[in-house]
């Protein structure tokens with residue numbers, strides 16, 4: 642059968658040599674991905690009247706300080722891939738964090754401890770390609786900065802050099818202040834992260850709200866002040882009582898970005914997957930859901946499956962067709978073959 646089909650096609654090709662057709666339709670790639678428009682899509686970014694950061698203005702570490710001083714709340718979301726990063730950036734979010742939470746959200750690890758520098762870097766590069774306006778932060782994974790300062794510096798440098806990240810984030814307070822100074826000395830801005838620090842899960846004995854007792858509060862204050870004095874660009878406050886976050890925010894010059902730390906922080910960060918029900922687990926108290934992407938995907942996938950099984954997909958208008966001349970030529974060849982076969 643294959644040889645008859647081949648010979649028919651060869652005959653048809655000869656009969657039609659020199660004809661062109663369907664050029665535009667055929668230029669479609671299997672997966673067509675939109676490129677950046679020439680100019681940033683300014684109209685997509687909601688611009689609040691009070692916004693200090695102009696719609697098309699590149700966000701820098703200086704913008705964060707300006708926003709703190711101007712009492713303009715700072716927004717931050719995680720992103721781990723090109724498409725999501727683009728959507729988040731084009732929606733006007735000021736900071737995009739490639740968090741080590743990608744260990745769970747993207748790679749299916751049980752916690753953040755397993756993710757490596759190379760895995761992080763792979764995602765930072767993808768996100769970088771999707772971000773134009775937001776400040777891009779890369780999370781230093783567990784083991785990349787705890788062993789020795791030289792290695793920490795090398796790893797931070799990799800995020801900047803290979804991933805074009807603009808800030809690196811490091812968990813820990815007072816005890817990391819010296820290292821953070823060295824990294825800033827190497828011209829790399831640092832975001833601190835104190836309170837519930839997921840890389841310390843085994844030491845904390847679980848993911849527990851921190852700073853509920855007086856000694857915990859004093860430690861958090863010391864941590865925040867140490868980071869501020871070290872010159873951090875901002876400090877993530879995770880899983881601490883609202884009252885403590887408010888005290889820290891009032892005390893330090895660096896903008897505080899809260900996650901489960903109440904509304905008095907200078908900004909708020911959430912994990913993208915939490916916003917859209919993509920975590921396969923009940924959400925924490927501080928999470929607000931803005932959509933149910935899990936439901937959307939499940940429904941769409943089930944509909945696709947049902948359409949294929951019932952021969953409803955693809956329809957004729959979802960198929961490519963021969964140009965009219967080719968079809969006529971092919972019909973002629975087929976008719977001739979049939980006649981010869983008798």
Ligand code: KIV
Nearest residue numbers: 719740741742877910
């Ligand atoms: O890894 C992460 O997503 C984070 C945020 C929760 C701040 O560190």
